[in-house]
Amino acid sequence: MYRETRQRKxxxxxxxxxxxxxxxxxxxxxxxEHVSSLGIATVYRNLxxxxxxxxxxxxxxxxxxxxxxxxxxGHHHHFHCRQCDKVYEVDGCPGNLGSVxxxxxxxxxxxxVLYGLxxxxxx
Amino acid sequence: MYRETRQRKxxxxxxxxxxxxxxxxxxxxxxxEHVSSLGIATVYRNLxxxxxxxxxxxxxxxxxxxxxxxxxxGHHHHFHCRQCDKVYEVDGCPGNLGSVxxxxxxxxxxxxVLYGLxxxxxx
DNA sequence: GTCGTTGCAAAGCGTTTGCAGCCTA
DNA sequence: TAGGCTGCAAACGCTTTGCAACGAC
Numbered sequence: 001m002y003r004e005t006r007q008r009k010x011x012x013x014x015x016x017x018x019x020x021x022x023x024x025x026x027x028x029x030x031x032x033e034h035v036s037s038l039g040i041a042t043v044y045r046n047l048x049x050x051x052x053x054x055x056x057x058x059x060x061x062x063x064x065x066x067x068x069x070x071x072x073x074g075h076h077h078h079f080h081c082r083q084c085d086k087v088y089e090v091d092g093c094p095g096n097l098g099s100v101x102x103x104x105x106x107x108x109x110x111x112x113v114l115y116g117l118x119x120x121x122x123x
Numbered sequence: 124m125y126r127e128t129r130q131r132k133x134x135x136x137x138x139x140x141x142x143x144x145x146x147x148x149x150x151x152x153x154x155x156e157h158v159s160s161l162g163i164a165t166v167y168r169n170l171x172x173x174x175x176x177x178x179x180x181x182x183x184x185x186x187x188x189x190x191x192x193x194x195x196x197g198h199h200h201h202f203h204c205r206q207c208d209k210v211y212e213v214d215g216c217p218g219n220l221g222s223v224x225x226x227x228x229x230x231x232x233x234x235x236v237l238y239g240l241x242x243x244x245x246x
Numbered sequence: 247g248t249c250g251t252t253g254c255a256a257a258g259c260g261t262t263t264g265c266a267g268c269c270t271a
Numbered sequence: 272t273a274g275g276c277t278g279c280a281a282a283c284g285c286t287t288t289g290c291a292a293c294g295a296c
Contacts, residue, residue, distance in 0.1 A: 001250095005295070006294095024286085041255095042252055044286060048287095061185055065285075065286095110235070110236065114223070114232075116224075167262070168262090
């Protein structure tokens with residue numbers, strides 16, 4: 001159904017190579033290394049279709065534009081470095097969620113974001 | 124330093140009366156009940172100055188426009204109802220954060236968002 | 247050759263800013 | 272009365288959409 005164009009390949013490859021969530025703009029710059037004429041509209045369109053296919057998932061952090069990462073990584077959360085602005089995956093989950101859910105509320109999902117300095121910026 | 128204008132009063136009152144975080148637009152509609160000529164630019168300007176004064180704090184949820192609540196409530200998190208789109212405060216905190224922080228990283232803060240149905244929407 | 251895809255430019259949408267007149271202190 | 276504040280409209284940055292040309296199948 002979806003065609004494998006040069007642009008689409010470049011976008012998927014850039015996302016995979018990055019290893020951490022990328023914003024549309026970061027993705028544009030990265031993918032332009034392979035397809036220099038790439039336009040931002042194409043990035044958005046492909047992000048949308050890749051999401052619909054389930055190949056990537058949005059990583060939405062409070063007050064930040066959405067970033068995207070490859071799907072299928074299992075339950076995890078993110079660490080946002082205040083210095084370099086990169087977003088890292090963190091495995092595991094604090095759990096203990098029922099204890100903070102108000103009575104009568106139905107909990108379906110949760111998001112969890114850590115803020116601080118990554119190992120590179122600590123040094 | 125800051126003048127207590129009708130607009131400013133209406134905005135602060137609307138925020139206080141709501142009892143839960145409001146978006147700029149929700150705030151505009153609520154505050155217009157008292158000052159019908161109120162403009163959205165004034166809402167944004169007052170939100171900014173009230174923040175600088177420390178009277179309100181932004182509540183930023185992933186993928187959502189910022190909402191605002193009155194400051195001074197102590198450590199808490201939020202529950203976002205998927206049905207009515209309201210945001211509620213939840214007291215307490217799962218804790219156990221150190222266990223998910225990657226080695227070498229310096230944890231300074233965290234955000235935590237619950238998703239599901241509020242008690243009104245469950246019923 | 248078909249028809250989905252691309253790049254450009256224009257349109258949207260939420261937020262910010264410039265400016266002349268207004269109103270609080 | 273002075274200078275901060277307001278409302279309007281224009282500007283802004285990010286995202287989406289319209290359209291004609293392009294290119295994967």
